[in-house]
Amino acid sequence: xxxxxxxxxxxxxxxxxxxxxxxxxxxxxxxxxxxxxxxxxxxxxxxxxxxxxxxxxxxxxxxxxxxxxxxxxxxxxxxxxxxxxxxxxxxxxxxxxxxxxxxxxxxxxxxxxxxxxxxxxxxxxxxxxxxxxxxxxxxxxxxxxxxxxxxxxxxxxxxxxxxxxxxxxxxxxxxxxxxxxxxxxxxxxxxxxxxxxxxxxxxxxxxxxxxxxxxxxxxxxxxxxxxxxxxxxxx
Ligand code: CTP
Ligand code: CA
Numbered sequence: 001x002x003x004x005x006x007x008x009x010x011x012x013x014x015x016x017x018x019x020x021x022x023x024x025x026x027x028x029x030x031x032x033x034x035x036x037x038x039x040x041x042x043x044x045x046x047x048x049x050x051x052x053x054x055x056x057x058x059x060x061x062x063x064x065x066x067x068x069x070x071x072x073x074x075x076x077x078x079x080x081x082x083x084x085x086x087x088x089x090x091x092x093x094x095x096x097x098x099x100x101x102x103x104x105x106x107x108x109x110x111x112x113x114x115x116x117x118x119x120x121x122x123x124x125x126x127x128x129x130x131x132x133x134x135x136x137x138x139x140x141x142x143x144x145x146x147x148x149x150x151x152x153x154x155x156x157x158x159x160x161x162x163x164x165x166x167x168x169x170x171x172x173x174x175x176x177x178x179x180x181x182x183x184x185x186x187x188x189x190x191x192x193x194x195x196x197x198x199x200x201x202x203x204x205x206x207x208x209x210x211x212x213x214x215x216x217x218x219x220x221x222x223x224x225x226x227x228x229x230x231x232x233x234x235x
Contacts, residue, residue, distance in 0.1 A: 028118070057079065
């Protein structure tokens with residue numbers, strides 16, 4: 001299916017997109033990470049830029065092959081980050097200059113309490129116990145500091161047994177985060193992550209289904225941005 005031509009309907013808008021997955025170091029050579037490829041977030045950045053927006057893309061450990069097209073877009077500024085603390089700092093710095101925030105990054109919920117200065121060795125004494133501490137919720141922080149009229153979009157990838165459970169979990173998360181829109185999708189082993197296709201349900205601030213989108217990550221990104229634009233106009 002061809003990507004619809006750029007319409008310029010987002011021209012003049014500044015959009016902050018976070019994408020990829022944060023990593024938390026264990027020692028100098030190891031980390032705790034997740035399977036997010038960054039493809040959905042990059043697709044949002046590309047779609048927004050092609051519709052005239054100025055995009056800041058906070059890229060958490062995204063493979064260069066996934067970023068290649070975004071690197072060539074004039075309207076996209078890519079800022080690399082790795083840990084959750086780095087993403088948080090960059091997001092707070094960029095948020096004040098954005099009318100729209102799309103938080104597509106998969107953020108590590110926990111980080112390692114004490115990162116080892118040296119590589120952990122088997123000689124040190126068998127399987128180590130790694131203590132974790134909770135990371136701050138970046139999205140909740142951004143919602144707390146929201147500027148007037150700013151539209152904030154969260155993402156939620158859920159492992160669920162049914163569509164009903166997906167919506168129920170999505171609504172609970174939406175209420176917990178206080179976002180304007182939440183894009184929820186079902187994931188499993190090899191579903192949603194690292195794939196070319198996606199299926200999103202977009203919930204509005206009241207928990208109502210504002211849009212459903214299935215197809216390539218670019219197509220779902222376009223539909224998500226349509227919903228964001230409706231939300232901006234409604235304010
Ligand atoms: N998020 C965030 N900071 C965190 C964790 C999550 O900003 N420390 C954001 C994600 O970028 C995403 C949204 O919150 O946009 C939902 O992430 P998710 O992991 O689904 O939510 P959690 O609150 O971490 O709940 P769960 O226990 O289901 O992981
Ligand atoms: Ca989480």
